[in-house]
Amino acid sequence: MTPLFALLFDSIDDRLRLRGAADKAVNKVFPHHWSFLLGEVALVSLGILVLTGTYLTFFYRGSSELVTYNGSLELYNGRMLPAAYESVMRLSYDVPGGLLFRRLHRGASHLFIAATVLHMLRILFTGAFRTPREFNYLIGIVLFTLALAEGFIGYSLPYDSLAGTGLRIAYSTALAVPLVGPQVAYWVFGGEFPTGDVIPRFYVLHVMLLPALLLGITGVHLFFLVRQRHTQFPRRGIDGHNFILGKPLWPAQFAETVTLSLWMFGLLAVAATVVPWSDVALSGPYVPGEVGNNAQPDWFMFWLDGMLRMLPAFEIDLPGVTISALFVAGLVLPGLVFGALIIYPWLEKRWYRLDGDWHVLQNPLDIPLRAGFGLGTFLAVLLMSAAATSDQLSRITGIPIETVLWFFRITTLFLPPLLGFALARWSRRRLDRRDLEVARRESTESQELHGVVAERV
Amino acid sequence: MSTTRDDESEAGVGPSSRPTSGSPAGELQIVSSEDPPPSQINDALVLGLSIVAAVSGIVFGVAITLDAPMLLYGSALAIGLFALGYAVRRYFTDRFPLVEAVEPRLRFTDPDIEDDDAAPTSIPAIQPVPRRPFLQWALLGSAGAFLLGLLAPISTLGPRPRAGQIRQTAWREGTRVVNTEGRPIRPDDIAAGGVAYVWPEGAVGNEKSSVVLLSLGRPALEPTILDWVVEDRLVAYSKVCTHAGCPVALYRQQDEALFCPCHQSTFDTVRGAVPTFGPAARALPQLPLGVDRDGYLVALGDFEELVGPAYG
Structure with missing residues (x-):
């Protein structure tokens, strides 16, 4: 530490006396494993999103009123465009650096959601959600939901053709909720779509309410993490139940985090420079009643779009209520997936009658329920997502769209349960094969906890 | 009646509390503690104010939903807030002793003292006076009803769907x-x-x-x-x-x-x-x-x- 820095630090600490607490914080140990970086990548992306997003708000206009575009883009010069779209065009083509910042924001949003999803899968499959971390796992699901909402709304704000189509589907889905649908849809959209209220409202949600929740709840998430300490993979020579082996925050992990952040930002800068992330100039402004040939949401909404495509047509008219395929595919089935995510820690605890603290991570194949149910559900979501590309697949391969859709309907219905049961069975066999003595020796030597589970299965 | 309740607060520290470093930073030294006199009027007052707050909250909600004059729902909001605030205040003065306590200061520039961020003991040093618990429920219920009324502005976020409106288009x-x-x-x-x-x-x-x-x-x-x-x-x-x-x-x-x-x-x-x-x-x-x-x-x-x- 340079003398000047030390002097500054000391004189501040003389007035706050936080050195003890600070020492404790910098002594926090981070176990090394690449998958532990996923959450960090999400965190850094969130930071980049805040930085670039703040810049974008200086230029963006949250309104769908029609205004005349006078800018350097020949395509729209002199045309009437929705103010939101017009401001995005101006920002992208007449503000030096504007397009770069837009693409950085888009790239970071993809990275944020991808890292969040992978982080969640890591937590799920290695059992990091077990006691005492169930509540932090639930907080994580809340953050994931907020991230999806931010992603969808951010995709809507440029008010290009795809954005308008996405909003129309969201409005239709809200309308489809039995009994309260129309009122809820009117409350959210301010009346019948397309109203002038939706863009200003979604703008405020996107830049104020949701980020505040996202940042605040992320703080709670990290507080839980610091207080409960990291989990870690089993390692010989360390009693993982009572100790954590890893790098302390200062200086090793700090250096790593700074490097990661800067390199990530660098990679995003490369990507933003060369990849036309969502350059909405070509998809055109949203015009009611018009749509392009390829109407696809962002990849993280594919699973919902795929469900909308796959669920066969039905509308059940009951007295005063209509239950439609749109409602079931757009809300009930995603609700079931989220429900399964939410109850899973308690389901596993009940199934294997577990109690006590669990800090050592597992191979998911050692836990038959997790291998079967977890990977089966994950495959189902993957197939649902793939189904959202049915029209593109049909066009590329020349196979009729009907055939492609039926392929996805059948595989989504049958493959996940088949794979689930097969994996659960295999996992159980694996555990059976493992000699009991070996399991016991392992569990005393390295305190691996899956030996205990093996006996209980 | 004035009693020192030091011993009681000490007795409240259970075995589950974390070991502290012995520094006085997290501790509360009670100097004087005065139990509130038993009062029938207080119960009636808290109960009455709770009802007023609940009713005001509901009036606020209904009035704003029906687009009644602002004088009505604005006053209902104000009355509800004052009533709820006063009810909470009377509840606490009636149920808890009036306590004065000393908290030790940290000395910042003294190099000899140890840094300490020990949390205060998790058991509250000030125990409520054992009295009937039902006022607590009246107060919570009132706060709940009041908050429910405050949700009513959601109904102004969009029009009420009129019969047939969704079915109607511009074609005539x-x-x-x-x-x-x-x-x-x-x-x-x-x-x-x-x-x-x-x-x-x-x-x-x-x-x-x-x-x-x-x-x-x-x-x-x-x-x-x-x-x-x-x-x-x-x-x-x-x-x-x-x-x-x-x-x-x-x-x-x-x-x-x-x-x-x-x-x-x-x-x-x-x-x-x-x-x-x-x-x-x-x-x-x-x-x-x-x-x-x-x-x-x-x-x-x-x-x-x-x-x-x-x-x-």
């Missing part, structure tokens, strides 16, 4: 069919096999009223309503998909089908636009189409079927 009897530029259309403007995206006159861009006007290559079949087919070839269907509301914007010439690019619902335009593939369950509604005295295409009325997706 005699409304001319116009193109995107607003020019009315004669049957001859649509060539054989042609397709046009059209609107009701005066409502170009009204999403729910967008219509696909087609010239069929072969005679329309059931369940097409033949009375609404002009010159045995021109037929008009709603352009809003009955699945999720996307524009059914693609026309496939070879089988005269309308195709939705969002979720691939396909509609047979020769047979009343019934769905032949995909997630749409209902046919695209057919617009009652005719020709007026000046030879322009007009609507004979609004759609008879629901336009767009089903609603709950």
